[in-house]
Amino acid sequence: MPKAKNYWLLKTEPTSYSIDDLERDGRTGWDGVRNYQARNLMRDDMRAGDLALIYHSSADPAGVVGVATIVETAIPDPTQFDPESKYFDEKSSREDPRWIMVSIAFVEKFKRTVALSELKEQAELDGMLVTKRGQRLSVQPVDKKHFEFVRKLARKKKSSAATA
């Protein structure tokens, strides 16, 4: 039996890379992660076949906009070796790369953005990291039940009081 999937939330600023960009590209390297906790999660816990919510930060509104799947893990992030890149890390080497990335593939774009404010209103999402104040981790683990709830929420009309 295959192992159970893990679920994630990946943050991106849509002005640099959006769900529309991912839909157009189909697949992309999730480069530029420069936080040790996020890196360790990708390195230790992320597996091919996992699913991830795509989250637009610094957007109006900020929120979850779609789903991607993890295709390949533990790829040395090429931007760390590129002096022209804003993600260049002079302390990293090709022999011992400090930063890794994963490649992800487009799964779906939600019909609507599920705003952060809406996530915070849902009692079912209590404890979901992204709803916590000051939580800036760009790669977050997500409980399966939270992942599925957000996906369901995206299919509902926002202000339909009767569906609660």
Added chain:
DNA sequence: GCCAACGTTGGC
């Protein structure tokens, strides 16, 4: 643009 929250750096 503000600023709270948080991660990283570096002096000691």
Added chain:
DNA sequence: GCCAACGTTGGC
């Protein structure tokens, strides 16, 4: 190893 200073994130 502590912790102040600094830089960044990201909602608002």
